[in-house]
Every structure is written in C-alpha cells, then in structure tokens.
Amino acid sequence: xxxxxxxxxxxxxxxxxxxxxxxxxxxxxxxxxxxxxxxxxxxxxxxxxxxxxxxxxxxxxxxxxxxxxxxxxxxxxxxxxxxxxxxxxxxxxxxxxxxxxxxxxxxxxxxxxxxxxxxxxxxxxxxxxxxxxxxxxxxxxxxxxxxxxxxxxxxxxxxxxxxxxxxxxxxxxxxxxxxxxxxxxxxxxxxxxxxxxxxxxxxxxxxxxxxxxxxxxxxxxxxxxxxxxxxxxxxxxxxxxxxxxx
Numbered sequence: 053x054x055x056x057x058x059x060x061x062x063x064x065x066x067x068x069x070x071x072x073x074x075x076x077x078x079x080x081x082x083x084x085x086x087x088x089x090x091x092x093x094x095x096x097x098x099x100x101x102x103x104x105x106x107x108x109x110x111x112x113x114x115x116x117x118x119x120x121x122x123x124x125x126x127x128x129x130x131x132x133x134x135x136x137x138x139x140x141x142x143x144x145x146x147x148x149x150x151x152x153x154x155x156x157x158x159x160x161x162x163x164x165x166x167x168x169x170x171x172x173x174x175x176x177x178x179x180x181x182x183x184x185x186x187x188x189x190x191x192x193x194x195x196x197x198x199x200x201x202x203x204x205x206x207x208x209x210x211x212x213x214x215x216x217x218x219x220x221x222x223x224x225x226x227x228x229x230x231x232x233x234x235x236x237x238x239x240x241x242x243x244x245x246x247x248x249x250x251x252x253x254x255x256x257x258x259x260x261x262x263x264x265x266x267x268x269x270x271x272x273x274x275x276x277x278x279x280x281x282x283x284x285x286x287x288x289x290x291x292x293x294x295x296x297x298x
Contacts, residue, residue: 056207056221059085059180068222069184075219076188081105083196083210084184085224087177088149088233088260089203090196090210091120091298092218095188099163102192106165108217110199116165117194118151118172118235118298122185130171130190132157135241137253137273144269147177149233149260155242164192174233176298180224195232195298203298205230232298234259236266241273 057068072082079101082093092108094101096119105117121127124142128134132155134142141150156171164171176182185191195203196210196218204210207223235257244251252275255263267274
C-alpha cells in the first residue's frame with residue numbers, strides 16, 4: 053500500500069522524505085514533485101529498480117529514463133566529459149528545465165536501458181527534489197504517468213495512473229508550470245568524428261527552455277531544425293517526446 057505525504061505540512065514533509073529515502077534504498081519507486089512535472093524515481097544504480105520504473109510506466113528498455121542530480125558538480129562524475137559550451141548551459145539554466153544528453157562515464161556500473169552509451173542529466177529546482185537528491189544521490193526519474201498519457205502535474209493524478217507500483221508519493225501541490233524540460237543532445241561536442249560536418253547541439257524535445265534562450269548561450273553551435281532533420285546519427289532513447297520525461 054502506497055502512502056501520500058503532504059509536503060506543505062512540515063511534519064509530513066519530514067516523514068515523507070524519510071520514507072522516500074528508505075523506499076529508494078530498498079529499490080522501490082517514489083513519486084516526487086519537480087519544477088517541471090511530477091516524476092517517478094528510482095535508484096539510478098539499481099538495475100532492478102530502474103526496470104521496475106520502466107514496467108510501472110509500461111515502457112521498454114529502448115526508452116531509458118533521464119537522471120536527476122542534486123548538484124552541478126555531479127555531472128562530471130556521470131558524463132565522459134563536460135565541454136565548455138555545456139558548462140555555459142549549466143551555468144545559465146541549472147537548476148532548471150534543461151536536460152542534457154552526453155556520453156556516459158564508461159566506468160559507471162549501472163543499467164538504465166538501451167542508452168547507446170549516453171546519459172540524459174538534469175538538475176531540477178525545488179526544495180523537495182534537491183533535498184531528496186542530496187540524500188539519495190542520482191535518481192533515474194521519468195514523468196509520473198503511464199506511457200502515452202499526459203504527464204502528472206499533481207500527486208493525485210500520478211497516483212491514479214501508477215497506484216501501488218509506487219511506494220511513496222510526495223505531494224508538493226500543483227507543478228509550477230507543468231511544462232516538461234527541454235532535452236538537448238550534446239554528444240557530438242564530445243565524440244565528433246566527421247570533420248566535414250560541424251559538431252552541433254540538437255534539440256530533441258522542446259520544453260521549459262526555449263530555442264531562443266539556448267541560442268543566446270550557444271550561438272551557431274545550436275543546430276537549426278533543418279540541420280536536425282538531415283542528421284539522425286545521434287538517435288537516442290531519451291527522444292520519445294510523448295512520454296514527457298520530467
């Protein structure tokens with residue numbers, strides 16, 4: 053039986069955070085508020101927990117979940133490298149609604165699904181999310197909904213869809229704006245083998261951070277929609293827009 057905790061009540065918040073932390077430690081799922089939409093979360097380093105997350109959503113291994121982190125510095129431990137333009141994006145938009153796909157650190161012992169050697173990472177805003185991440189470490193987090201359904205912007209919406217597959221629901225009220233994060237693919241800035249085609253950052257899903265905002269930071273490094281259409285060499289499991297990853 054899952055439990056809902058009202059995070060606007062300080063005593064329930066403390067109890068909810070404790071129960072959520074314990075559930076993550078047991079390899080169970082929790083639902084948490086983020087600054088975009090509600091997310092269903094699992095220990096990123098527990099393959100069984102990640103598989104449980106995919107099954108709860110009705111999702112295959114070809115749609116691996118992104119990873120939420122509690123500090124900007126954690127990205128360096130998860131990604132093979134952090135190119136300077138990506139660091140500029142982090143400085144501009146983290147914590148916030150930008151998910152960045154990079155080649156994963158080869159030494160990591162985890163299994164998020166068929167990631168093609170990449171990882172999608174975001175640092176969210178919000179007290180509940182950041183305090184939880186500070187205690188649990190990186191969490192695999194996907195939007196709290198069944199695949200093909202709209203992402204939950206309130207905890208009761210998530211519970212209706214996910215039910216007892218989730219151990220703990222942290223209710224932080226309505227999502228601030230209910231818009232999922234923008235997802236960008238920056239892998240070519242790290243692994244670029246074709247000198248005839250310039251390395252570009254590609255938008256995989258439009259969301260909370262606009263293309264104009266990205267272009268202010270990246271300039272010509274941001275691929276145009278026309279360039280993106282002509283290059284599918286970085287297809288990635290995190291591109292499935294209809295699932296609304298948080």
